[in-house]
Amino acid sequence: MVQQFLKRRAEILEKTDPDRIYVENIRSFFRIPYTVARFFCEMAVKEKFFKKKVGVFCSNEDCRRLIKSYDSRSEIKDEIICDICEDLEKEKFVFVKEDIEIVEFYQLVK
Numbered sequence: 001m002v003q004q005f006l007k008r009r010a011e012i013l014e015k016t017d018p019d020r021i022y023v024e025n026i027r028s029f030f031r032i033p034y035t036v037a038r039f040f041c042e043m044a045v046k047e048k049f050f051k052k053k054v055g056v057f058c059s060n061e062d063c064r065r066l067i068k069s070y071d072s073r074s075e076i077k078d079e080i081i082c083d084i085c086e087d088l089e090k091e092k093f094v095f096v097k098e099d100i101e102i103v104e105f106y107q108l109v110k
């Protein structure tokens with residue numbers, strides 16, 4: 001799997017954002033089951049090809065942007081502000097950790 005990855009590394013980079021690689025990207029790229037893709041991503045972290053990140057995403061339906069990314073879940077602050085939604089004077093722009101969407105993704109180690 002790692003060999004396969006290295007062989008197709010350039011191709012992966014071409015098709016995905018190297019700073020935002022989701023398990024889903026790897027799954028569809030190699031046409032493998034999600035659990036296998038996830039296992040592979042974790043392997044890639046161990047082999048230092050990938051760095052694991054956790055991103056918090058704005059909960060507003062019309063925004064959904066990545067507000068901030070962290071190295072681990074424990075670094076996420078209890079209160080997260082979406083600057084864009086604040087600027088747009090939306091009803092809600094402060095989110096609590098418990099309610100916000102947290103998604104794990106990977107970055108390619110350069």
Ligand SMILES: [Zn+2]
Pocket residue numbers: 058059060063064065082083084085
């Ligand atoms: Zn927002």
